[in-house]
Amino acid sequence: MDTKIYLSSPHMSDEGFELNYVHDAFEKNWIAPMGENVNKFEKELAAKVGVKSAAALSSGTAAIHLALKTAGVGAGDIVFCSSLTFCATANPIIYVNAIPVFVDSDFETWNMSPVALEKAFEKYTPKAVLVVHLYGFSVDMDKIVEICKKHNVVLIEDAAESLGTLYKGHYTGTIGDYGVFSFNGNKIITTSGGGMLVSNNEEKIAKVRYWATQARDPARHYQHSELGFNYRISNVLAGIGRGQLKVLNQRIKKKREIFKFYKSELGQLDGVEMMPVNEWNEPNYWLSCILLSGYVRPSDVMGALEAENIESRPIWKPMHMQPFFAGYDFVGDGVAEKIFENGVCLPSDTKMSHEDLDRIVKIIKKLW
Numbered sequence: 001m002d003t004k005i006y007l008s009s010p011h012m013s014d015e016g017f018e019l020n021y022v023h024d025a026f027e028k029n030w031i032a033p034m035g036e037n038v039n040k041f042e043k044e045l046a047a048k049v050g051v052k053s054a055a056a057l058s059s060g061t062a063a064i065h066l067a068l069k070t071a072g073v074g075a076g077d078i079v080f081c082s083s084l085t086f087c088a089t090a091n092p093i094i095y096v097n098a099i100p101v102f103v104d105s106d107f108e109t110w111n112m113s114p115v116a117l118e119k120a121f122e123k124y125t126p127k128a129v130l131v132v133h134l135y136g137f138s139v140d141m142d143k144i145v146e147i148c149k150k151h152n153v154v155l156i157e158d159a160a161e162s163l164g165t166l167y168k169g170h171y172t173g174t175i176g177d178y179g180v181f182s183f184n185g186n187k188i189i190t191t192s193g194g195g196m197l198v199s200n201n202e203e204k205i206a207k208v209r210y211w212a213t214q215a216r217d218p219a220r221h222y223q224h225s226e227l228g229f230n231y232r233i234s235n236v237l238a239g240i241g242r243g244q245l246k247v248l249n250q251r252i253k254k255k256r257e258i259f260k261f262y263k264s265e266l267g268q269l270d271g272v273e274m275m276p277v278n279e280w281n282e283p284n285y286w287l288s289c290i291l292l293s294g295y296v297r298p299s300d301v302m303g304a305l306e307a308e309n310i311e312s313r314p315i316w317k318p319m320h321m322q323p324f325f326a327g328y329d330f331v332g333d334g335v336a337e338k339i340f341e342n343g344v345c346l347p348s349d350t351k352m353s354h355e356d357l358d359r360i361v362k363i364i365k366k367l368w
């Protein structure tokens, strides 16, 4: 059996940047609780994406939780949420006892449809809109921002998959009121686990850091005026993040090459479409995804790859189709469902060689 090819696995720098920061933490015994890696990771990421303030947290999920909390979303509030996403986008809405209303995608972006969003506003008055930049491809933000401004509603960007993606020259995660990044193991850069909440509202981010460290009041004794969370990242993991940030552009370059290769090799096949790249979108190409409309089905592609020790995945199953969220409303026309049923995430690991990529497209082309 040939060596395994992964969908998207951790890829540390050749230079050992990450280990240097981790060594530094060991030498200074800043294993815990905090330390300069955490502060610098926040500053360096904020500078990279051009935002005033960032709070480094234990996961992207924790960042979404605290984004909702700081946006003032609470019990009984409605949150409009992209349906086509991973469950970690929607679960925090339940953590704060709010009510998700799921919004459909469009085929132009695979992301939240502005048309469906407008329709949702005809039916409900939400406290916040939570949009996802799926697989590293940007939402059409101008349209979504305009709708949110018109209705005076907070906009949160789940940019967990889209660190480094540009929308009209602005980094995703910095366009709405709050942005969320994830450094989970399969993301474009990873700390093995971690997340970041960013905003231009420095006061709000300072409050997020306070909540994330058990809401400890600035007093010598242990005093708490609010409910707290243990949501900070560790100084060791933040060191990995600082090293990974240095290779983010390299990772994006490789992901773009992978996408372009698939597009040139598979894009001409009957009934194959790549995930669309719009003129305003400069994706990080986290995952290369295809949509199938012919006789070859996603299960054929995934099965053929699996038989050759190669990992691929279905598209996220939309939230409105999940048993857990069955009781919540959905506004749309079945687009997310069609993308789920007909899409495949192809191996997008940045450690793949040209030979690996050749091997993959050969296997897929045999199905035609």
Ligand SMILES: *Cc1c(COP(=O)(O)O)cnc(C)c1O
Residues within 6 Å of the ligand: 058, 059, 060, 061, 062, 085, 086, 088, 089, 132, 158, 160, 161, 181, 182, 183, 184, 193, 194, 195
């Ligand atoms: C990975 C991911 C998250 C959650 O991030 P974690 O760091 O794993 O908690 C949230 N939303 C989306 C769309 C993701 O892909």
